[in-house]
Amino acid sequence: MSRLDINIRRLKAQRACLNQAAEAIRDLPGPIFELGLGNGRTYDHLREVLPGREIFVFDREVAAHPDCIPDQAHLFCGDFKDTLPTAAERFAGQVALVHADFGSANPARDARKAAFIAAYLPTILRPGGLVAADRDVAFVPSVALALPEDVAPGVYFLYRRADDGR
Amino acid sequence: MSRLDINIRRLKAQRACLNQAAEAIRDLPGPIFELGLGNGRTYDHLREVLPGREIFVFDREVAAHPDCIPDQAHLFCGDFKDTLPTAAERFAGQVALVHADFGSANPARDARKAAFIAAYLPTILRPGGLVAADRDVAFVPSVALALPEDVAPGVYFLYRRADDGR
Numbered sequence: 007m008s009r010l011d012i013n014i015r016r017l018k019a020q021r022a023c024l025n026q027a028a029e030a031i032r033d034l035p036g037p038i039f040e041l042g043l044g045n046g047r048t049y050d051h052l053r054e055v056l057p058g059r060e061i062f063v064f065d066r067e068v069a070a071h072p073d074c075i076p077d078q079a080h081l082f083c084g085d086f087k088d089t090l091p092t093a094a095e096r097f098a099g100q101v102a103l104v105h106a107d108f109g110s111a112n113p114a115r116d117a118r119k120a121a122f123i124a125a126y127l128p129t130i131l132r133p134g135g136l137v138a139a140d141r142d143v144a145f146v147p148s149v150a151l152a153l154p155e156d157v158a159p160g161v162y163f164l165y166r167r168a169d170d171g172r
Numbered sequence: 173m174s175r176l177d178i179n180i181r182r183l184k185a186q187r188a189c190l191n192q193a194a195e196a197i198r199d200l201p202g203p204i205f206e207l208g209l210g211n212g213r214t215y216d217h218l219r220e221v222l223p224g225r226e227i228f229v230f231d232r233e234v235a236a237h238p239d240c241i242p243d244q245a246h247l248f249c250g251d252f253k254d255t256l257p258t259a260a261e262r263f264a265g266q267v268a269l270v271h272a273d274f275g276s277a278n279p280a281r282d283a284r285k286a287a288f289i290a291a292y293l294p295t296i297l298r299p300g301g302l303v304a305a306d307r308d309v310a311f312v313p314s315v316a317l318a319l320p321e322d323v324a325p326g327v328y329f330l331y332r333r334a335d336d337g338r
Binding site: 008009010011013014017018020021024045046047048050051054055071074111 | 174175176177179180183184186187190211212213214216217220221237240277
């Protein structure tokens with residue numbers, strides 16, 4: 007597989023997982039957290055498949071297409087390590103979907119980021135809320151969801167908060 | 173269509189066109205010119221589908237994955253405007269395939285680049301040689317090739333040098 011093949015596989019898996027997650031949370035209230043804006047592609051996709059849903063975006067700096075940048079009120083600019091704890095406090099138990107796209111060529115760094123994000127998911131997510139991610143952010147208590155057809159295991163990850171929040 | 177959808181469509185079209193072009197030039201000798209290295213995805217794809225074929229890469233600066241960077245002898249670093257005329261002189265009538273991936277969000281700039289590249293194609297390409305591009309680089313004398321199935325018109329472009337070089 008060339009890097010072109012790998013990238014196409016990754017983006018198709020990402021889209022399939024976001025579509026499945028969007029369908030699953032359609033009747034679950036609460037905002038979406040987008041961890042990693044990048045060029046704004048998945049932000050654009052999420053607002054298209056979940057119109058009207060509030061989306062809060064987290065990134066170190068904003069480098070997206072001008073039409074894929076949320077307003078200041080929906081932007082947490084800075085390191086996840088600083089912004090996620092603040093947001094977790096403000097949105098505790100409210101978030102319907104977290105999408106985390108942060109993978110790099112550095113597996114050790116990615117694993118540390120995944121663990122950091124996973125530690126906040128039980129606080130942030132509403133019971134029944136989902137996380138979709140390009141790295142394994144398994145948390146307790148969660149259940150891994152069946153991936154969409156055509157998504158190879160390990161390319162993308164889907165988990166649902168499994169407890170009832172009591 | 174979200175920007176994620178558009179990007180997937182673009183990359184799939186790119187891969188389909190490169191695969192078709194690679195098949196078409198399999199028995200046509202001569203190097204490949206890759207105009208725009210970017211992160212090296214299509215360079216990696218080209219060397220995978222055409223193993224052993226010499227590939228010369230052109231880019232303003234090298235920002236690719238470390239394992240997708242050619243050696244110095246195969247790298248033309250700088251503005252196309254400076255490097256392409258030099259390369260055209262050295263490889264006149266020898267190149268089997270030019271891949272040009274240079275589209276941006278600026279249609280006027282892209283059109284100027286397309287015209288600049290198109291002006292050199294009759295010199296660079298060997299008779300029967302192909303160009304695949306993400307913008308329309310139609311040149312004289314060329315014929316537009318039928319695009320692979322599933323590639324929408326205008327997403328990618330394929331032309332063959334139509335004269336016999338005499």
